[in-house]
Amino acid sequence: MQSTATSIDAYLEEIPEERKDAFNKLRETIPKGFVEQISYGMISYVVPHSIYPDGYHCEPKLPLPYINIASQKNFIALYHMGIYANPELLNWFVTEYPKYSSQKLDMGKSCIRFKKRDQIPFELIAKLVQKISVQEWVNCYESQIKKSK
Template structure:
């Protein structure tokens, strides 16, 4: 379900009622807890939080015209997805998140390499997500990215 929204507010306004509250609450956590330096935008049809060109002029190696992505939030067909590249790049952070998740949710953790899927809107562990958001600064992400993903 890729959105054609041009900005975050248009994206939120386009969501079905059952998703607006959860996405809005997650977005507010992101805007509050994500370390300074990341920038909100619409990319790939979802809310994205990137390292802007002013901090990392090289951009994303897959498409240097795009800023370096870090986090995305999307309403998919059957779930809400939070894509956190730090979990993908840092095994220690992944292990921490997997160990903490059962302490914050009764639902089984449903995730891929960087994607955390929430199928039940009333079971989203907002406090855990807020804690996760503060763990990587833009500078740390650049360091991790360059050591793991750059050519």
């Protein structure tokens, strides 16, 4: 379910009332330095062109993505590019998750799905997103892109 909202406020208006608190609490976990914007029909946290002029290799006009948060039909999704690009970070997260939640981890390559908003491990998500600074994310991204070329 991709939104057609063109602003953060418009996106937030579309979110069902019962999800708004959880959604905003997730937004509060994002570290300083990343810029909040709408991208790919979701709220995105990106490295701005002023810091990383090359932008996203798939579409250099777009800033480098880091995290997206979306209200999908049946869940809230957190897309974290760091766990996709960094196997050590992924392993840390998967190992830590059961310490913070009794729910089974529902995850894809970069997508963490939360079907029950009252079961979101906000403390763990805050630790996860704080593990990579803007510059560390740029360095990780560049090392992965250089490997794949």
